[in-house]
């Protein structure tokens with residue numbers, strides 16, 4: 001598993017980095033302005049893409065613990081700068097959540113993980129984070145929406161089959177929350193006493209991103225065939241046409257993800273203006289909606305993508 005997953009993670013890392021919400025990253029950085037060092041737990045870390053993105057945004061020094069069940073991926077993780085101390089631990093997080101990995105953490109984070117986990121697991125993580133008093137940043141959670149151009153008549157059906165496949169998957173955490181994971185996470189952290197904010201982090205893949213588009217589309221077709229073998233006769237020709245658009249340099253793909261930040265009222269004392277204004281916005285209504293205007297350009301483009309989808 002390690003090698004092919006490692007190639008996929010390397011292929012997607014630049015798109016992930018471009019997609020992430022800078023507004024929510026700033027919120028988290030703001031919480032820890034006075035901390036020396038910041039102690040961070042990265043769940044399902046893979047080769048450390050989340051570490052490489054966040055290290056430059058958080059105050060130095062940092063102490064990271066990267067946890068993943070795949071030792072091959074963990075072996076590739078490396079500290080991006082000298083101010084960062086990085087440890088790794090090979091662990092199946094679906095089997096156990098040892099309290100000591102959470103103890104003393106300022107921040108618990110993950111990227112591209114939540115759609116793989118179950119609602120029950122999200123509840124357990126929220127309780128562990130609450131227990132240790134950690135703030136939270138979960139980046140790049142797929143929310144079930146995507147858009148391809150030029151359009152093909154079967155695009156919606158294949159996307160729905162792919163979403164069904166996600167909900168029917170079990171990566172060791174119980175049945176995956178899939179496209180609803182962001183909603184479940186927000187609810188779990190609110191129930192644990194957190195304030196929650198959310199912002200879009202969509203991939204907008206230009207025709208030049210041929211390799212990433214190809215892998216993505218082939219993955220969608222494979223998932224769709226697996227969940228609905230009786231639709232194989234529709235999916236095969238769809239795949240051929242989609243890949244022909246990619247090869248002809250005319251394919252654009254948008255995949256909608258969301259980033260989520262959660263913090264405790266206690267954290268607000270550490271922070272400056274960004275968190276205080278977020279907190280005010282998150283007060284009377286759902287924090288998920290309230291925070292979107294912070295990153296207004298992305299919020300607008302996501303709404304357009306959703307309308308088109």
Ligand SMILES: C[S@@+](CC[C@H](N)C(=O)[O-])C[C@H]1O[C@@H](n2cnc3c(N)ncnc32)[C@H](O)[C@@H]1O
Pocket residue numbers: 009043044045046047048049050067068069070073091092093094095110111112113116171172173
């Ligand atoms: C989509 S990858 C994301 C990796 C990394 N966070 C990134 O953004 O590049 C999901 C990661 O979760 C890990 N994973 C999946 N199930 C797991 C489990 N039960 N326990 C621990 N890690 C798991 C995989 O090995 C993989 O590295």
